[in-house]
Amino acid sequence: MSGIVRNKISAFSVQSLQRVGPYALSLRGYSSGAKEMTVRDALNSALDEEMSADPKVFLMGEEVGEYQGAYKVSKGLLEKYGPDRVIDTPVTEAGFAGIGVGAAFYGLKPIVEFMTFNFSMQAIDHIINSAAKSNYMSAGQISVPIVFRGPNGAAAGVAAQHSQCYAAWYGSCPGLKVLAPYLADDARGLLKAVIRDPDPVVFLENELLYSESFPVSSEVLDSSFCLRIGKAKIEKEGTDVTITAYSKMVGHALKAAETLSKEGINAEVINLHSIRPLDRQTINASVRKTNRLVTVEEGFPQHGVGAEICASIVEQSFNYLDAPAERIAGADVPMPYAANLERMALPQVEDIVRATKRACYRSEPRAATA
Amino acid sequence: MAAYLLKSKNLINHLKPRIGLFGSIVSDCSLSSCLTHYQKSKFDPNLRNPDEISRIKSTLFVPRRFESVRAEKQLSSHDVDDDEKENSQVLEFPIGKVTFSPEMKFEAESSEQCVPCYRILDDNGQPIAHSNFIELSEDVAVKMYINMLTLQIMDTTFYEAQRQGRISFYVTSTGEEAITVASAAALRIDDVIFPQYREPGVLLWRGFTLQQFTNQLFGNKDDYGKGRQMPVHIGTNKLNYFTVASTIATQIPHAVGAAYSLRMDKKNACAVTYFGDGGTSEGDFHAALNFAAVTESPVIFICRNNGWAISTPVSDQFRSDGVVVKGRAYGVRSIRVDGNDALAIYNAVSAARKMAIEEHKPVLLEALTYRVGHHTTSDDSTKYRPADEIEFWRTKRDPITRFRKWVQQNRWWSDEAESELRNNIRKQIVQAIQNAERLEKPSVTELFTDVYDALPLNLREQESSLRETVRRHPQDYPPDVPV
Numbered sequence: 001m002s003g004i005v006r007n008k009i010s011a012f013s014v015q016s017l018q019r020v021g022p023y024a025l026s027l028r029g030y031s032s033g034a035k036e037m038t039v040r041d042a043l044n045s046a047l048d049e050e051m052s053a054d055p056k057v058f059l060m061g062e063e064v065g066e067y068q069g070a071y072k073v074s075k076g077l078l079e080k081y082g083p084d085r086v087i088d089t090p091v092t093e094a095g096f097a098g099i100g101v102g103a104a105f106y107g108l109k110p111i112v113e114f115m116t117f118n119f120s121m122q123a124i125d126h127i128i129n130s131a132a133k134s135n136y137m138s139a140g141q142i143s144v145p146i147v148f149r150g151p152n153g154a155a156a157g158v159a160a161q162h163s164q165c166y167a168a169w170y171g172s173c174p175g176l177k178v179l180a181p182y183l184a185d186d187a188r189g190l191l192k193a194v195i196r197d198p199d200p201v202v203f204l205e206n207e208l209l210y211s212e213s214f215p216v217s218s219e220v221l222d223s224s225f226c227l228r229i230g231k232a233k234i235e236k237e238g239t240d241v242t243i244t245a246y247s248k249m250v251g252h253a254l255k256a257a258e259t260l261s262k263e264g265i266n267a268e269v270i271n272l273h274s275i276r277p278l279d280r281q282t283i284n285a286s287v288r289k290t291n292r293l294v295t296v297e298e299g300f301p302q303h304g305v306g307a308e309i310c311a312s313i314v315e316q317s318f319n320y321l322d323a324p325a326e327r328i329a330g331a332d333v334p335m336p337y338a339a340n341l342e343r344m345a346l347p348q349v350e351d352i353v354r355a356t357k358r359a360c361y362r363s364e365p366r367a368a369t370a
Numbered sequence: 371m372a373a374y375l376l377k378s379k380n381l382i383n384h385l386k387p388r389i390g391l392f393g394s395i396v397s398d399c400s401l402s403s404c405l406t407h408y409q410k411s412k413f414d415p416n417l418r419n420p421d422e423i424s425r426i427k428s429t430l431f432v433p434r435r436f437e438s439v440r441a442e443k444q445l446s447s448h449d450v451d452d453d454e455k456e457n458s459q460v461l462e463f464p465i466g467k468v469t470f471s472p473e474m475k476f477e478a479e480s481s482e483q484c485v486p487c488y489r490i491l492d493d494n495g496q497p498i499a500h501s502n503f504i505e506l507s508e509d510v511a512v513k514m515y516i517n518m519l520t521l522q523i524m525d526t527t528f529y530e531a532q533r534q535g536r537i538s539f540y541v542t543s544t545g546e547e548a549i550t551v552a553s554a555a556a557l558r559i560d561d562v563i564f565p566q567y568r569e570p571g572v573l574l575w576r577g578f579t580l581q582q583f584t585n586q587l588f589g590n591k592d593d594y595g596k597g598r599q600m601p602v603h604i605g606t607n608k609l610n611y612f613t614v615a616s617t618i619a620t621q622i623p624h625a626v627g628a629a630y631s632l633r634m635d636k637k638n639a640c641a642v643t644y645f646g647d648g649g650t651s652e653g654d655f656h657a658a659l660n661f662a663a664v665t666e667s668p669v670i671f672i673c674r675n676n677g678w679a680i681s682t683p684v685s686d687q688f689r690s691d692g693v694v695v696k697g698r699a700y701g702v703r704s705i706r707v708d709g710n711d712a713l714a715i716y717n718a719v720s721a722a723r724k725m726a727i728e729e730h731k732p733v734l735l736e737a738l739t740y741r742v743g744h745h746t747t748s749d750d751s752t753k754y755r756p757a758d759e760i761e762f763w764r765t766k767r768d769p770i771t772r773f774r775k776w777v778q779q780n781r782w783w784s785d786e787a788e789s790e791l792r793n794n795i796r797k798q799i800v801q802a803i804q805n806a807e808r809l810e811k812p813s814v815t816e817l818f819t820d821v822y823d824a825l826p827l828n829l830r831e832q833e834s835s836l837r838e839t840v841r842r843h844p845q846d847y848p849p850d851v852p853v
Contacts, residue, residue: 084634090664095623095657102627102641105612106562108634110627129617130624138605138613139596140820174821198823230826277826 034215042184042216043073043205046191047111049223051081054109057195058085060096061113061150070115071151071210097123097148101130104146104200111195114150117166117204131200132175144200149191152180152204153247153298154346160334165299167246170202171275171308177229178275180204182250184214186273189227197229204275206247232279234286238268241292241356244283244309246272249296249347256352265360275305283309284317291322292359296352301329326355485694487738488718489708493767495775503717508782514555514712515777517574518547518770519788520795524570524580525743527799528587532747536803537587541602543568545742548712548769549674551575553642556719560639562628563611564621567602568674569644576609580795584802590809591852596820597812619645619652622671626658626732629667633730640668640726648679650693656700662732663701670722671702671734674709676741681754697734709737710769713776740767813852814840 037045051057058081063070065078065088078086089096093114100110114120120127127148134142153165170178177199181187187205194201219225235250236257245253250271257267268286272279287293293313295306306327313325331345459470490501497503506514525542532540543550550571557563563572570583582594586604589597594606595613605613615621625643632639649655650673662669673693677684690696697704703725707718715737722733740763744751751760777783814836818829840847 087665090657090660092653092657092660094653095661098620098623098654098658099627099630099661102564102624102629103631104627105624106628106631106641108627108631125617126620126623129615130620134613134615135823136820137595137598137603137615138820139594139598139816141594141605141607142613143823177822277828280828 034217035221036213037184037188037216037221038211038213039181039184039187039205040071040073040210042188043191043210044075044077045221046188046195047074047077048080050192050195051077051085053223054195055085056107057109057111058087058103059111059113060087060089060100062089062091062096062115064088064113069113071207073205073210074113093119093123094126097126098130100146100148101126101134101144104131104144105134105142109145109147109195111147111149114148116162116207117150117152117202118162118164120148120150120166127170127176127200127202128173132173134175135199136175143198145198147191147194147201147203149203149205151207151210153206154330154335154342155207157337157339157342158335159337163335165204165297165330166202167204167275167297168299168304168308170204171278171305172303173276175200176276177201178204179229179273180206180246180275181273182209182247182271184212185216185220185225186227186233186271188216188220189225190229190273192226193229196226204247209248212251227273230274230277230279232273232282233271234268234282235271236267236269238266238290240266240268240290241294241359242268242270242283242286242290243294243296243352243356244270244272244306245296246275246305247298249298252347252349253296253352255349256356259349259353260356263357265356267356272305278305278308278312280312280316284313287313287317288320291320293321293325294328294352294355294359295325296328296347298330298346301327301332304329323359323361326359328352328355479689480691480695484691485706487706487708488714489711490713490717491711491772491776493772495772495779497713497776503713504720506713506716508780510555511777511780512782513575514551514716515770515773515783516791517551517571518712518773519791520580521547521551521571521574522770523792523795524574524583524799527796527803528583529743529747531587531803536807537601539601539747540587541567541746542743543571545740545763545767545769546674546676546709547571548715548773549672549709549737549739550644552712552715553672553719556716557642557723558639559610560637561610561723562625562632562639562641564625564628564641564643565611565614566618566621566645566649566674567614567616568646570602570604572644573604573606573609573611576611578604578606578609578611580798581802581805584799584806585809588803588806588809589811590806591812592806592809593812596816598816598820619649619654621645622649622652623654623658623661625669625671626662626665626667629662629669629726629732630665633665633667638727640670640723642670642672644672644674646679647673647675647677647684647687647693648682649673650696651687659697659700659702659732659734666730667732668726668730669732670719670726671732672719673734673736674739675736676709676739678741678745678751678755680745680749681751683755692736692738694734694736702732702734704734704736706736706738709739710767710772712769712773739769811848811851 047059059074059077064074065083065086068075074086097112100112103110131144131146134144154163167178167180170176177197179190179194179201181190191203194203235254243253243257253269257269260267268290270283270286295309297305299305306329310325310327313321328347328351330347333345335345336342460467490497490503492498521543525544528537528540529542531537546568550569551574554572554575559576565572585592586595587601595604603614603616605611622643622645625641629641632641659671675684675693679687692706694704694706705718707714709715718735722735725731725733742760742764774783815833818833819825821829837853840853
């Protein structure tokens, strides 16, 4: 399956590269012979390079060592760095998150892996009360350079307790930084940036993206490559409507943009990268240009990331809107297991296409047909 | 019993095809052990003593069940020495070599006697005969006494100040002065402290001044905490004392993480964390002890078992023999100490520190004591416990009086020194309160700093907009907050 996906992506990216923003334009010269990298390898290489560069960095979590990582993201690291720096922990999220925070208090730089962010709820007190708030509550005496990472959001057929998206929950907490990569170079550049960052970071990956392959330039492959935290990226420039998305939904948004372009709607797709701090400048500048907004996310609709983006537009760019903003989010139900129900509970490309058309005042039915 | 036999019959039928799995039927050790015994002794049930039969009910299997036992013999024979075969059967499980026993014996939920408690001084401050302990020098002993008494007077004065409405909240350490001061005395300044909130004694020992304590209580501009925290939620990295957090027991895994870091740095120091009896019910306590044992981290866990978690007595908190027995469950060495005996605490913590650093072993220390004061100023403990019980512990079991008797007996202290110190401290605290009250509060800049390492754009915007608003409407804002 990943093979099919890969072919689709590379075919698509050659096309879309014609329209992407300044950074990716430099890729054009490499696109035909570009090296490809899976998101998994991108993350693995980022971990490897940062652990090699700084002896204080260490990895901790369930199955990260001997098993090479529950999703093989930490493959080869135990062998290379030894059990002191790649720690297989007992089964206690609260325990190892707390221990990671304590190690960070005392000067190490832990990377704590949750097998899925659904399990991070068992450790959320340490993430919020011990990590996020400590620098503030200690008046700057205690810094917490910790990274909490792992897969977030829905996978395939893993039901309610393995499928929730936590971007909105963590994104609401001051003191935390929250990031969500999509492409392989997002994954690489952002993970390197957060490991070096002195603040506590929640790094939301996606299980289904691990095997997806994307072209990477030699600049990305260089060990000093690092992206800026807090900067959204315009994946596809457009003029008619702004679509914001993060993580897997960026792929859906790009596909929707392709469908829409055939119907004469030129959508601009923003890959948020950073949930907190949210790049309000880029989003608002884009809406001021296109005058229409569609937000896309996998998570629950109420108090979601899209809600915050809409509020930001209303506060800063109200007069520029030509139509009400459209929000696409996961269904307001715990994720069901059956494949047909799961499909209906998650945003599909057709949903984004329909929402964008509504934002452009083309009449479209609201509900999806099965 | 019939039901048990039926169940075991099924198990045996399953055993036949599943030879390879025999070793992994851990849950029914008694079953397999009985089979072993049955096979080895080759006894005829009819010849057995009826009393024994009733005791070993589960061995009443029909002889044809013998065949399945051969599987076990095949598996275990290569694991056991020939000598051992005769006496006891041993099988290696993932947890290690386990000896079998034909006796179905449940480990009792508690032993008949409580774990004994280490003490050096009796209730009158006299060393108990045959006690061996590290002798304290006069300097250390007198400094300990002075700090304990300072803590007591500080607590009384600040408690009164809260009742007068001058501060919003306070937490006393009354009755537990020996634990914090004596343990701090046994540690070095490099040992990092992860406190709960009833450990200002440690800060006092390390040199935190009365004025600094007072500034934190009033949240003024000289407060190290920049007015961010409730009273007594102090922290200062200058004294290696991590900021108090209100969340119970979260500091325990933090301490283990820091200890891991110390071990990686190969430092001659350990992490020390304090918590109460209530804190041991939190999941964090269990995860931390387990982790410390597995990672062999140099950490000392000091539990102030003072009998009460707000209004919850220990009998409602746990049913084990206190906290000391929990160490064993996690593979952590532990000791129970008389928390009101400063000398015993000093000795035990010194020894624990040595073990932690030299052997890379976590150590659990349960200090038995009594919370003489209320939980905090928001509590009135006479509502849930008898006043005469409180009075008894305040007077007859006071750790300070007890230590004073020992120090005075050594001619290191006198009644004159006592009254002089009492006056002195009281005066200092009153002066500190007056100073602190007069000082300004932290400026509004401090509302926005330290959320992140660097001030982000949105907070910079909010700060300038707040300044603008305060300037335009000064009557809506308190006068003692500098803009």
